[in-house]
Amino acid sequence: MSKLRVAVLGAKGRIGSEAARSVEAADDLELVAALDRDDKIETLSEKGAQVVVDLTHPDAVMGNLEYCVANGIHGVVGTTGWTDERLAQLRGWLEAAPATGVLIAPNFSIGAVLTMQFAQQAARFFESVEVIELHHPNKADAPSGTAHRTAQLIAAAREKAGSPAQPDATTTALDGARGADVDGVPVHSVRLRGLLAHQEVLLGGEGETLTIRHDSLHHKSFMPGILLGVRRVVDTPGLTFGLEHFLDLNG
Ligand SMILES: NC(=O)C1=CN([C@@H]2O[C@H](COP(=O)(O)OP(=O)(O)OC[C@H]3O[C@@H](n4cnc5c(N)ncnc54)[C@H](OP(=O)(O)O)[C@@H]3O)[C@@H](O)[C@H]2O)C=CC1
Numbered sequence: 001m002s003k004l005r006v007a008v009l010g011a012k013g014r015i016g017s018e019a020a021r022s023v024e025a026a027d028d029l030e031l032v033a034a035l036d037r038d039d040k041i042e043t044l045s046e047k048g049a050q051v052v053v054d055l056t057h058p059d060a061v062m063g064n065l066e067y068c069v070a071n072g073i074h075g076v077v078g079t080t081g082w083t084d085e086r087l088a089q090l091r092g093w094l095e096a097a098p099a100t101g102v103l104i105a106p107n108f109s110i111g112a113v114l115t116m117q118f119a120q121q122a123a124r125f126f127e128s129v130e131v132i133e134l135h136h137p138n139k140a141d142a143p144s145g146t147a148h149r150t151a152q153l154i155a156a157a158r159e160k161a162g163s164p165a166q167p168d169a170t171t172t173a174l175d176g177a178r179g180a181d182v183d184g185v186p187v188h189s190v191r192l193r194g195l196l197a198h199q200e201v202l203l204g205g206e207g208e209t210l211t212i213r214h215d216s217l218h219h220k221s222f223m224p225g226i227l228l229g230v231r232r233v234v235d236t237p238g239l240t241f242g243l244e245h246f247l248d249l250n251g
């Protein structure tokens with residue numbers, strides 16, 4: 001059986017370098033290009049890449065995907081910075097390339113995906129819920145893509161259940177003290193040397209709290225999810241948002 005031809009964008013970065021090594025080590029995949037800033041994107045077509053893994057920067061990802069989709073190259077995207085407007089633009093490009101698939105995964109680690117699922121499940125049972133994400137200080141964006149998605153899922157679950165607004169008697173606060181408001185869910189971002197990627201979802205009701213915590217301690221935690229995405233995206237045209245769609249979570 002021929003190997004799937006894979007390229008990594010952001011291959012000199014923290015996660016991109018780990019991803020390039022993982023693709024190289026996989027028996028069924030061939031790393032045909034490992035590109036970073038200032039490399040020519042046309043190399044992807046010249047090398048015959050079938051799937052591109054984008055682990056670059058929110059400022060770069062849209063240009064990269066526009067090229068990939070226009071050239072029928074599938075995408076597996078971990079880069080953050082996704083807004084409704086960006087997703088609509090990407091959907092438009094994919095409509096013009098109906099055989100091409102793009103997976104956007106706010107987080108490739110199984111523990112983080114489960115954290116999001118558990119938080120969504122728990123949200124309607126508690127009056128209060130807040131998200132705290134903790135990352136290394138070199139991270140460009142805040143809040144993290146994972147925390148943003150987690151808060152959106154929690155908010156949607158609460159809205160579906162008809163949950164009232166969260167109790168909060170704050171009348172005076174320093175700017176930022178109550179975190180960012182994502183659809184009514186406070187999200188707090190910590191940047192601390194020594195950390196990699198961590199998240200806590202705090203839920204509170206009368207006389208009890210529930211804390212759901214996940215820690216990525218090494219970039220290896222993201223690799224099985226990236227490889228799964230690469231193998232599945234080639235048979236999944238259109239836009240898939242979230243690795244959970246490629247995991248049999250009820251199995
Ligand atoms: N979904 C997930 O599970 C995960 C997602 N991420 C996300 O992945 C992204 C990268 O994170 P991280 O590795 O920590 O960041 P890094 O800054 O370490 O790596 C990004 C790399 O991409 C390069 N780059 C910038 N623009 C381009 C471009 N146009 N084409 C090719 N390469 C480019 C950067 O070069 P230069 O340094 O010169 O700018 C850098 O080498 C972030 O958005 C992060 O949030 C990270 C971990 C897990």
Ligand SMILES: O=C(O)C1=N[C@H](C(=O)O)C[C@H](O)C1
Binds near residue numbers: 108146
């Ligand atoms: O920048 C990182 O490191 C990470 N980025 C992603 C995010 O913003 O959620 C995933 C993970 O948290 C690591």
